[in-house]
Amino acid sequence: MAGVRKKLKLIVSVTMVNLFIFILISRNSSQVKNSQNKIHIPSKPFWAKLSTSPAFWNRQQQILDFQNNPVIWANSSGTDLPDWLNETSLTSDLCRPNFRVTTQVKDYNTLPNRFKDFLLYMRCRSYPIMMDQPDICKEPPFLLLAIKSLSPHFDRRQAIRQSWGRAGVIANRTVVTVFLLGNATSEDHHPDLSEMLLYESAKHKDIVQWDFRDSFFNLTVKEVLFLEWIQARCSGARFIFKGDDDVFVNTYRIMEFLNSVSEPKARDLFVGDVITNAGPHRDKKVKYFIPQSMYVGSYPPYAGGGGYLYSGDIAARLQNVSSHVALYPIDDVYTGMCLRKLGLAPEKHKGFRTFNIDEKYRSNPCAYKSLMLVHPRTPQEMIKIWSWLSRPDLTCQ
Template sequence: MNLTQKRCLLWTACSLLANLAIFWALWSRQWESGRRPQVPGAFWRADCPLQSLWNREERSLAQARAPATGQAGDRCLPDREVEGSFADFQHLPQQMKDFLLYRRCRAYPLLLEPRPVCQAAPRLLLAVKSQISSFARRQAIRQTWGGLGRASGVRLVFLLGQQWQGPPDGHPNLTGLLHCESRRHGDLLQWAFRDTFFNLTLKEVLFLGWLGRRCPGARYVFKGDDDVFVNTGRVLGYLAALGAREGRDLFLGDAIVDAVPARDSTLKYYVPGAFYRGLYPPYAGGAGVLYSGQLARRLARVSRGVPLFPIDDVYTGMCLRRLGLEPVHHPGFHSFGINATDRWDPCVYRRLFMVHRRSPREIVKLWRLLQQPNITCEEEE
């Protein structure tokens, strides 16, 4: 090794030692001041970088302790400024463009409201996300796990938006059929917003507001998709065993932790880095969750200070985090189905709360299977 190489090696070693000394000094100062250094990235952490739109807006609302500003849906104008300020806006998928343009719209007129479902406070309110065209799914639920009726303390409501009838979606006009369904069953709750995947968060926020106004006495809420099978009796049995203190902060589901945003623009769940940076907070899969009415009212209040996010179950996790809570994982929730060998085993369904992805025909068949009196199963946990 010649003299020049030795000098370069010595200079590199000295630089590394100097950087280590600076890092140690900064670390020690933060510990002495009583604040542990945070890993940047998640919106609820103090040192989060604010290059991304959602992070900036969330931080601004949190510091101001102010509710998110929003326009009424029937008068809501698109945010045209975002078109010029958001990186590569014109190259985004259409659903992301629409979300960015209308993300500040948080109030929409009611088009259909169910007959009073809370004259007597329900023990369990089943709130099912549906779309206008899903007639068969709703009817299957009414005939099975959603149709237990007032005597059981269970009430049912379906949550709907509007389906776009023009291009590019081209849905047929089913408004007349929907009104007939509403008159017959009295369980439809519909708002005048476009019913898309990225607007499920809007459906969540509007439902929480309606619940606080129209059904404040509901003790518990199951909220899920219209293609799930729910063992309502099992859920009621679990709730009956809860004490008042246990039930206050109840939020059960198929919990997901340390999830990262999807950055592939071809994916349904794509969220660009220019919109959101960081890990997602712990959240429960949106196929089905169970929570207390008390917590629902607190979620409604805290959501006013959390900017809308395009994925509804992640957004609920964000609101829970604001309350200092996390969803509790329960093995009875199966957001991604069950083993194929157990698909028609009644003993498996007797133990679970919810399983995702069942057709209307399968829901009816499973319900009848569970009602058979001669089924013998091992003792349930």
């Protein structure tokens, strides 16, 4: 009899638990159904009030963010915009000097001339092309080598052609090389080398030149123009190496690396000597000095401009997003800003040595075999190192 009571008690308990679970599920299901039909009204504004940044670049970026935000833009009228956002209505030629900056940047008159020049023409992103190679990528290359150079650097370009930048077929892969130039003007005390440059272009067919002042702060302009050029002339390139004309690049090692990259990783590939947790230099004696009146905040992770490697897919996305990022006077930082806008970050690779290698290893051929890039190297050193790596009998432990 006691056993029957125990069984009965157990059955009642299980039934009650199941009934309780059923009621909970039914109630939650009813709430979900009701919530689908119920309109939820926010209790406070979703968008924070726009307030201007005291730094000029940050303010220009705020304006671009506003222009490219369809939600805010569609629900705003000119009358309810803050005064500092009224620059969005400017319709003048963006490549004419913007003299408004002389009053918008509080210490404009005390800044070095390179800053004044950059600020005056910061809005301009379009310059005429002086030399082009429209058929250079007629056969889409596996690797496009794009080297930033200056008109007078004939010896560097020739050394690259004779060594690591030799166009053609390397490791059964097609390589195309182009040199990216601006206009070396008399304003910067450059001699007129235009006829020599025309001869060089006719002979080698690898010069791409635009009509903008080729200065350190305008390397960002060169970056933006190059991204446009890729889409117009070489959109089929699988990978792109972009670097300076004073670096040595182990093209053999780059090919080995690219052949080992999996297809999913190849799409988002962007590798180099990555710098993190950096910010603007405030010391006026430093080449990379940026005043507080121009920029506040830290820098996103970025790959040192001596050279980095990325996919053709990334190149297309960078070109699209670059119009949403205000020009910044340091080109590698600007590229990092564009990557962040895409939700990406460059990947650090120990094969990129933009700050050189230990002096005791610099004369050892094997020190370069596993590296992708070393900076800096003279034209003579480039040719010598390339001859080392090209020796079939070179064996390294």
